[in-house]
Amino acid sequence: MSTPVSAEKKEKISVPFDYNKYLRPNKLPHIWCPGCGHGIVLKAMLRAIDKAGLEKDNIALVSGIGCSSRTPGYVDFNTLHTLHGRALPFATGIKMARPDMKVIVVTGDGDALAIGGNHFIHACRRNIDLTVLVFTNAVYGMTGGQYSPTSPLGAIATTSRYGNVEPPFDTCEIAKAAGATFVARGTAYHTLELEKTIHEALAHKGTSVVDILDACPTYFGRMNKYKSATHMMETMEKDGTVSVKQVDKLPADKVQGKMLRGVLHKIERPEYCEQYASLVQEKAQGK
């Protein structure tokens, strides 16, 4: 039923990993349902942060509202759990005040792209140095399974009982078009690859967006007749995606209708806080 990690295993594997190093004591078990992908993403993020050698006190982890936005509550960084859709404005404020800090945003697809869609495109446009991790479960988990801007056509949700008629956003295409300088996609299923992608996103200067496909078995899964969390991971994450590294080698029918995984876009462009600081300096010198 499963594939061993052999392909990913060439590098030194990062597990077993001492997660307690980064977790707040006595906060587990977390609130997420059995099989919810958010926990898998949290673990990959912690391993990536460790790999990047970041100091706990030099990280700010900012979220909005949603199941995914509960992530900061479990970790021992500077954390901020804000308003629905508003993680990016808060994170922008922190980054402007403390450009030395590593500011990471964890946000749901609803949080980032529905109510927070406007903030999302403008953060990307500014190319402010934020690492934005979008937990894409294609549904509003916290409020009971309403369809989200990434729900596929035809998906059943509490608000689309006969199938969703709204075409979904491609988060990565939006991020790229809006100006983000690092855009990638990962899944909870490909967890070592995800760790690597988040590590790369953390190293990039500018707005880095990682769209992460993960499962909400409780709502999306049950309403769309998936048998289990495993079934969702195998069909949506494993079979539903293809790596950018393999896409050119595969026949068209193996690629048709699949989402691309890996680093999809990476360019250099002036970063917002640096531009702002140099303008302030220039004016202070009376130029």
Added chain:
Amino acid sequence: MGEAAKKLPNIVINPKLCKGCSICVDFCPTNVLEMRGTCVAVKDLAACTRCQLCDLRCPDFAIQVFD
């Protein structure tokens, strides 16, 4: 077979954290694990290859495999 090859891994399960989602059982390539009620349990330790997939995909910090 030398002594080193026979050494069994140490699979540590935290029953207070396991939510019984069965992800680790389903993805284990060598059928080491099984569900007992709502908690995972080791069925065949000798078959474990230390591939770490169970830890990597467990959403709940509930299982780890040590040498």
